[in-house]
Amino acid sequence: MPVMGDDGITVTIANESDIVTARQMGRALSEQVGFQGSDLTIIATAISEIARNIVTYAQRGEIVLRPVTANSRRGVVVVARDDGPGIPDIARAMQDGYSTGKTLGLGLPGARRLMDEFEIQSEVGVGTIVTMRKWLRR
Amino acid sequence: MGIPILKLGHVLIASIQDALTDNDLIQLRDDLSSQVGWSRATGVIIDVSALDVMDSFATRTLRGIADITKLRGAKTVIVGIQPDVAFAMIQLGLDLDGVTTGLDLDEGLAAIGRGDRGDAGHG
Numbered sequence: 001m002p003v004m005g006d007d008g009i010t011v012t013i014a015n016e017s018d019i020v021t022a023r024q025m026g027r028a029l030s031e032q033v034g035f036q037g038s039d040l041t042i043i044a045t046a047i048s049e050i051a052r053n054i055v056t057y058a059q060r061g062e063i064v065l066r067p068v069t070a071n072s073r074r075g076v077v078v079v080a081r082d083d084g085p086g087i088p089d090i091a092r093a094m095q096d097g098y099s100t101g102k103t104l105g106l107g108l109p110g111a112r113r114l115m116d117e118f119e120i121q122s123e124v125g126v127g128t129i130v131t132m133r134k135w136l137r138r
Numbered sequence: 139m140g141i142p143i144l145k146l147g148h149v150l151i152a153s154i155q156d157a158l159t160d161n162d163l164i165q166l167r168d169d170l171s172s173q174v175g176w177s178r179a180t181g182v183i184i185d186v187s188a189l190d191v192m193d194s195f196a197t198r199t200l201r202g203i204a205d206i207t208k209l210r211g212a213k214t215v216i217v218g219i220q221p222d223v224a225f226a227m228i229q230l231g232l233d234l235d236g237v238t239t240g241l242d243l244d245e246g247l248a249a250i251g252r253g254d255r256g257d258a259g260h261g
Binding site: 017020023024037038040041042045048052096107113114 | 193220221227
């Protein structure tokens with residue numbers, strides 16, 4: 001079950017139904033922050049892609065969803081964390097259509113296009129952290 | 139949760155009502171694949187208007203359903219993709235090239251009728 005705390009909402013990702021939970025929680029939080037319409041769909045879709053990457057490649061991890069404010073802008077931050085195998089070649093993993101697994105290879109580059117900011121840190125044998133943000137349009 | 143499949147003449151209609159897990163989608167693919175055979179359907183309509191997200195897995199699975207049913211002698215039409223969902227799909231880099239789409243159930247039925255060897259209307 002998702003856990004709501006001061007640091008936002010944490011959704012444990014351990015199987016494919018958690019992907020649905022994560023994107024629904026992400027949509028609900030984004031709506032509270034003030035996002036509307038296509039932005040809600042975009043955020044939920046990006047969460048779906050990175051949550052699926054966790055299930056496919058790391059089997060287990062978590063997604064943390066938080067409201068953020070910076071320079072008088074409001075938005076949401078999504079952090080996806082796993083201690084899976086890590087990504088040996090991040091530049092390649094960020095290319096459209098590159099996949100080592102059973103996916104279309106659109107997850108990471110697609111999520112980057114959907115969100116305003118996207119960072120990825122990964123170390124082989126240690127894990128992967130994806131951080132992405134979407135800002136409310138003023 | 140299984141997705142109910144209705145039969146209308148020679149057309150199977152799967153109307154998705156809820157958020158779908160990957161397993162639900164795979165179940166739908168398998169159900170439609172077998173039902174096309176024993177119901178002798180010539181068309182399949184999948185109504186996705188209730189879906190608020192179509193990610194890469196959903197899109198790939200729907201395309202797979204269209205390919206499989208085609209090999210089984212039935213044409214699949216995906217109807218009801220919402221504008222916001224279509225926008226997010228394009229941003230993500232997804233398309234449904236080669237799969238017939240329609241705005242709603244009526245358009246889906248019309249698209250299947252047109253593909254019906256020109257004898258649509260004979261029922």
